[in-house]
Amino acid sequence: MSEAPLLEFSGVRAHYGPVEALKDVNVHIIKGEIVSLIGANGAGKTTLLSSIFGAPRASSGKILHRGEDISRLPTNRISRRGIALVPEGRQIYQEMSVEENMMMGTTPIGMAHFEEDRATMFDLFPRLKERRNQTAGTMSGGEQQMLAIARAMMARPELILFDEPSLGLAPLVVKRVFDVLREIAAMGKTIFLVEQNANHALKLSQRAYVMVNGRIHLSGESAALLDNEDVRKAYLGLH
Amino acid sequence: MQTNRLLTLAKQALLTFTVSLILFAPISGLVLEGFSFRNELTRAVLLAALVAAGRVALSLVGMTAIGRKIAGKAASNGSGVTVMTGKEKSPALILGLIFLAGLSLPFFADKYFLGIAILALIYCLLGLGLNIVVGLAGLLDLGFVAFYAVGAYLLALGAQYLGLGFWSALIIAPFLAGLCGMVLAFPVLKMHGDYLAIVTLGFGEIIRLVLNNWLEFTGGPNGASVPPPTLFGLEFTRTAKQGGVPLHDYFGIAYSADYKFWFIYLVLFLVVCLVVYAVERLRVMPLGRMWEALREDEIACRSLGVNHVFTKLTAFMLGASTGGLAGVFFAVHQGFVNPTSFTFFESALILAIVVLGGLGSTVGVIAAALVLTILPELLRDFAEYRVLVFGVLMVVMMIWKPRGLVRVQRPAFFPSTAVKGAGTAPLSASPEAVR
Numbered sequence: 001m002s003e004a005p006l007l008e009f010s011g012v013r014a015h016y017g018p019v020e021a022l023k024d025v026n027v028h029i030i031k032g033e034i035v036s037l038i039g040a041n042g043a044g045k046t047t048l049l050s051s052i053f054g055a056p057r058a059s060s061g062k063i064l065h066r067g068e069d070i071s072r073l074p075t076n077r078i079s080r081r082g083i084a085l086v087p088e089g090r091q092i093y094q095e096m097s098v099e100e101n102m103m104m105g106t107t108p109i110g111m112a113h114f115e116e117d118r119a120t121m122f123d124l125f126p127r128l129k130e131r132r133n134q135t136a137g138t139m140s141g142g143e144q145q146m147l148a149i150a151r152a153m154m155a156r157p158e159l160i161l162f163d164e165p166s167l168g169l170a171p172l173v174v175k176r177v178f179d180v181l182r183e184i185a186a187m188g189k190t191i192f193l194v195e196q197n198a199n200h201a202l203k204l205s206q207r208a209y210v211m212v213n214g215r216i217h218l219s220g221e222s223a224a225l226l227d228n229e230d231v232r233k234a235y236l237g238l239h
Numbered sequence: 240m241q242t243n244r245l246l247t248l249a250k251q252a253l254l255t256f257t258v259s260l261i262l263f264a265p266i267s268g269l270v271l272e273g274f275s276f277r278n279e280l281t282r283a284v285l286l287a288a289l290v291a292a293g294r295v296a297l298s299l300v301g302m303t304a305i306g307r308k309i310a311g312k313a314a315s316n317g318s319g320v321t322v323m324t325g326k327e328k329s330p331a332l333i334l335g336l337i338f339l340a341g342l343s344l345p346f347f348a349d350k351y352f353l354g355i356a357i358l359a360l361i362y363c364l365l366g367l368g369l370n371i372v373v374g375l376a377g378l379l380d381l382g383f384v385a386f387y388a389v390g391a392y393l394l395a396l397g398a399q400y401l402g403l404g405f406w407s408a409l410i411i412a413p414f415l416a417g418l419c420g421m422v423l424a425f426p427v428l429k430m431h432g433d434y435l436a437i438v439t440l441g442f443g444e445i446i447r448l449v450l451n452n453w454l455e456f457t458g459g460p461n462g463a464s465v466p467p468p469t470l471f472g473l474e475f476t477r478t479a480k481q482g483g484v485p486l487h488d489y490f491g492i493a494y495s496a497d498y499k500f501w502f503i504y505l506v507l508f509l510v511v512c513l514v515v516y517a518v519e520r521l522r523v524m525p526l527g528r529m530w531e532a533l534r535e536d537e538i539a540c541r542s543l544g545v546n547h548v549f550t551k552l553t554a555f556m557l558g559a560s561t562g563g564l565a566g567v568f569f570a571v572h573q574g575f576v577n578p579t580s581f582t583f584f585e586s587a588l589i590l591a592i593v594v595l596g597g598l599g600s601t602v603g604v605i606a607a608a609l610v611l612t613i614l615p616e617l618l619r620d621f622a623e624y625r626v627l628v629f630g631v632l633m634v635v636m637m638i639w640k641p642r643g644l645v646r647v648q649r650p651a652f653f654p655s656t657a658v659k660g661a662g663t664a665p666l667s668a669s670p671e672a673v674r
Contacts, residue, residue: 053542076546080544087542095531095647097649097651103525104529133323
């Protein structure tokens with residue numbers, strides 16, 4: 001490894017009560033990379049992602065961000081280090097307007113860059129500009145996903161964690177979401193993507209991890225994984 | 240078609256008649272006389288028939304065009320939240336008129352009406368305070384009356400032990416009540432919904448029981464008297480009792496007991512206006528937005544970097560402070576406080592104000608506070624049925640307006656020149672909409 005990783009899981013274990021959800025996980029993400037994590041339902045993908053924010057906290061092992069262990073930090077301090085999460089199922093504020101949702105995204109850095117960043121986001125998502133004074137809950141699933149991404153981007157994060165951004169969206173919209181991810185990566189952001197849609201995820205990312213039952217089962221270049229016989233059978237539905 | 244309708248009507252009438260007969264038969268059909276019952280079933284049947292007739296009449300109205308229109312309106316009122324367009328006319332003129340009308344009220348109202356107005360404004364304050372906790376931050380607080388009691392007893396006991404006056408109590412009360420809010424908030428930070436409600440209910444009862452049982456300090460059930468207010472050393476009593484000059488002597492006018500109520504009303508009115516302004520400002524500030532975001536989704540909030548401890552504490556403290564302020568006014572208005580004024584019924588009433596008004600809506604809370612204090616006064620003619628009618632009206636209101644009297648409107652924000660072309664162009668004209 002030539003470069004120090006931006007985020008690194010080293011020997012992380014996490015439990016939900018007596019159930020061990022993460023078993024000695026080692027993952028690293030280098031600045032500027034797109035890394036994806038694929039796996040079946042219940043493999044522990046979302047747990048790995050949310051353990052960065054301390055829900056659940058790692059019961060042993062370290063989560064290093066720029067070389068510092070963040071696994072014991074309060075949640076609100078973690079997002080101030082330039083890590084943003086686009087949560088599974090979007091989790092936008094349904095009853096607040098689109099613009100208020102975006103304002104909430106600025107919480108870690110304050111409102112100083114709000115107008116500039118909003119303009120950038122409105123360029124990226126013209127639909128949000130149209131609907132900026134609409135309650136977020138009245139928008140379509142795809143639009144809500146766009147809003148969740150815009151909200152995360154408002155904090156000017158260095159690293160963005162995406163938890164299943166394609167969940168419950170129509171194929172065309174999924175394609176649009178992945179286009180947006182590509183654009184965001186082009187802005188110089190580091191992306192850690194958790195997906196069940198292995199095909200799209202592997203085509204987007206440079207490196208990928210495959211998770212099975214709380215362990216990292218396989219890892220490597222995405223292109224190589226796309227050709228891997230096991231991966232093709234298990235996650236791509238190809239033979 | 241016609242027979243179908245008749246059949247439905249008959250069905251409804253029969254069902255209503257049966258249900259009301261079951262209800263009325265034991266209540267008004269059997270009269271206890273010595274050790275036996277007297278049978279008055281005809282009365283119960285008459286009452287049930289009356290209710291059934293009412294039901295049929297309601298259905299008939301519902302079948303006409305006008306009735307359907309009203310029903311449709313009521314139903315559509317129940318759903319969704321609207322965002323302001325920002326093109327609404329500024330309400331400055333109306334607000335100004337209301338402000339002036341409020342200020343000049345004492346010159347028109349008699350003492351009885353002014354007393355009700357003061358009470359209504361006190362409930363406005365309480366409603367606004369609880370609205371921060373329940374309506375904005377979404378923390379169900381059933382013990383809000385505790386902070387009301389803290390404010391009231393601060394003035395009563397402060398005057399007794401420390402020589403505090405109305406003005407100093409008015410300044411200290413928000414801080415002391417806020418401190419109590421913090422004491423309550425720390426242990427309940429991790430609780431939600433029902434569990435939070437139970438703990439706050441307990442807190443309210445603890446405060447009341449302490450006030451009731453700590454005889455040496457609070458005077459227990461005998462209560463404590465509260466000194467009348469002063470204005471820059473001028474007193475509102477006939478003769479000076481607190482070392483000042485009586486107001487009427489100073490200005491050389493005839494004595495009237497009303498001056499005191501005029502004074503309390505005016506100060507209270509200004510404080511309410513100030514609190515309304517503060518709450519409205521808070522809603523468009525990051526802190527207010529964090530409260531509302533926390534109400535909607537705590538997990539999303541924390542991942543966005545919202546400090547949920549700070550956010551919940553501020554909501555509890557600011558709500559409690561407002562409650563404390565209301566307590567001071569209550570004490571000075573009554574001239575006497577005792578624990579029976581701070582029972583769970585008060586908490587429930589304040590909560591009813593917030594819920595009926597529409598959670599989170601300032602205008603709604605004020606309207607509900609006015610309705611819920613003035614209504615029982617208007618219903619005095621009904622004597623013992625007052626609370627019953629009150630309850631029925633509340634049920635009816637909740638059926639027709641399940642989201643409260645006034646629907647919550649989200650504030651609209653407008654891009655300034657930094658956003659290209661979006662500032663002036665109406666939404667429909669933006670290129671994306673045309674495309």
